[in-house]
Amino acid sequence: MKKMERRRFLGMAATGVAGAAGMTALSGCGGGPGSSEVTLKLVAADYGNPGAENSSKIYWQKLADAFTKKNPDITVDVTVHSWNDIGKKLTDMVDKGNPPDIAQVDSYADWADEGKLYKVSELLPIPAQAEFLVPLAEAGEVRRVQYGLPFVASTRVLFYNKDLFEKAGLDPEKPPESWQELKSAARALKSAGVRIPYGLPLGPEEAQGESLMWMLGNGGAYVDSVGNYTINSPENIETFQWLRDNLVTPGYTEPSPQRTDRQKLFDAFTEGDVGILNGHPTLMQQADKKDISYGTGKLPGSKGPAEGTLGVADWMMAFKKNGHREACGKFLAFVFETKNHYSFVSQYGLLPVTTSASEKMRKDKKQKKLWPFLDQLAGAEFYPVGKVSWADTTATLKKSIGQAAVKGGDPKAVLTELQRKAEAEDEAKTS
Structure with a gap:
């Protein structure tokens, strides 16, 4: 799974408590002062080959266009980098004070520790939070607060x-x-x-x-x-x-x-x-x-x-810098809708991180070879990526x-x- 080898101990009760506070916060405006239109900057890793038909750029652009069609006031500007480049490029953006609104990469803890990320409870409603498989939700925590949203997973x-x-x-x-x-x-x-x-x-x-x-x-x-x-x-x-x-x-x-x-x-x-x-x-x-x-x-x-067995996950996160909390939350909720999430994992032979998408994979005979990996996910050990x-x-x-x-x-x-x-x-x- 490309670089997914990197990262974790790495439950849901703690997430739910935080989510209750987050639901109130979600009622606020995320578009910034004096503006009803938002452009979200998304930086993501490529699980395919850049420029090829299997490039993740194609998936993300299609998903961004579908999201904007449903949410005309929110545009998503998509940038996709290879796994060889994304770590340095994203780190440089953050260090220069110009982070994207949303990133998808293989780690998150340092930025969470520095107070640069939104809590998951500030982004997603409780039902969406509860969809994440418990070991993966826990793997996204720093000091028992979830900042990382698991994006895809694998086992061994x-x-x-x-x-x-x-x-x-x-x-x-x-x-x-x-x-x-x-x-x-x-x-x-x-x-x-x-x-x-x-x-x-x-x-x-x-x-x-x-x-x-x-x-x-x-x-x-x-x-x-x-x-x-x-x-x-x-x-x-x-x-x-x-x-x-x-x-x-x-x-x-x-x-x-x-x-x-x-x-x-x-x-x-x-x-x-x-x-x-x-x-x-x-x-x-x-x-x-x-x-x-x-x-x-x-x-x-x-x-x-x-x-x-070893479990490995890659992560999504939302940065606070631009103040687009509500728009980020809407887009992330869209990303993890069963149809959209399953479309990505099934394309690249990876494991879903939500309950509904996992159930869908278990019923999909085309993905039968992935079932042994999926069966192990709930009990897998993750790297302690939540440790800074x-x-x-x-x-x-x-x-x-x-x-x-x-x-x-x-x-x-x-x-x-x-x-x-x-x-x-x-x-x-x-x-």
Whole structure:
């Protein structure tokens, strides 16, 4: 899902209470002093290819035109940037004091902490707020107040190549469910000459995501139930020790997983060179195009299937600067109407974030391959994007957490240093 790999612990009761206050506020005028007409500036990320038929620019412009037809006093000026560019461009706009009215990107917490965003309760009526799936609504909170509106989501499952399983004498209809079964399968795949038995992307593109999936399989996570960092917990140290000793050292992964990016392994999987790896819906689309015979299963855990999986979301938010609160709220409510929201997620093979759109996907047989991902969404673990320190912490994790799994590495030392840096960053951001 492009950059959706970035971000979260990351309920609804708190949202509802805030919403009651928000309903009163919604009666105010959002058009600005002396003006009944509003132009909203929208900056969004491109989930397709810029300039191509699948560019998100086409979706947003069509949606903006339909909205203005219903609301002639509100025009929406659409700008779409690639995922490679949008972070810097949006940050520059905000830093220069010229933020858009609405943005759709992969993070929001810093701007919420700086008081630059409207609360969701100031934008949407209670019924619209209640439509968001609870884990995603909670993932949009900073200090228990929701500022981020989840836009699209994805979860992770285990992928495996059925042809390579048969070649290795493994049951092509039975994915490994525990770490021990995964190790045994990887050993068999290596013996059968498979180039990469298990794809372990601990390079800077996706190290934080792959790491969290493994942590979850052993009862670990990045933060505890109250949001304190637990990067060097005993469970997490044990997880990386297992990876080092049972997959990396025996040569069941690529030689340098700490330098291997996810997309490289996705590409290798679609060429038939990887036996097993964790993936999201985009990998499914890529494998289908290459006619790879693959199966999926739950993430393996230390003693059996992992209880949870990684969930990832991208976000929408509304900036206060131009005072267009009411107009922003109207447009955002329109964005998340079932027909409009479902049109986007179904086009790009992503997961909906509202109850009604999720129910629609469950009934849509054309989207049957997404059902296993959708089934996991309610119980998924999200990055702690609501922590203001997370953006800097995840940047550090991407660069160095892979060192915890290398042959001859010291997981305890690596994770403890990451814990120290995360706590220092958290203290600096919250003091």
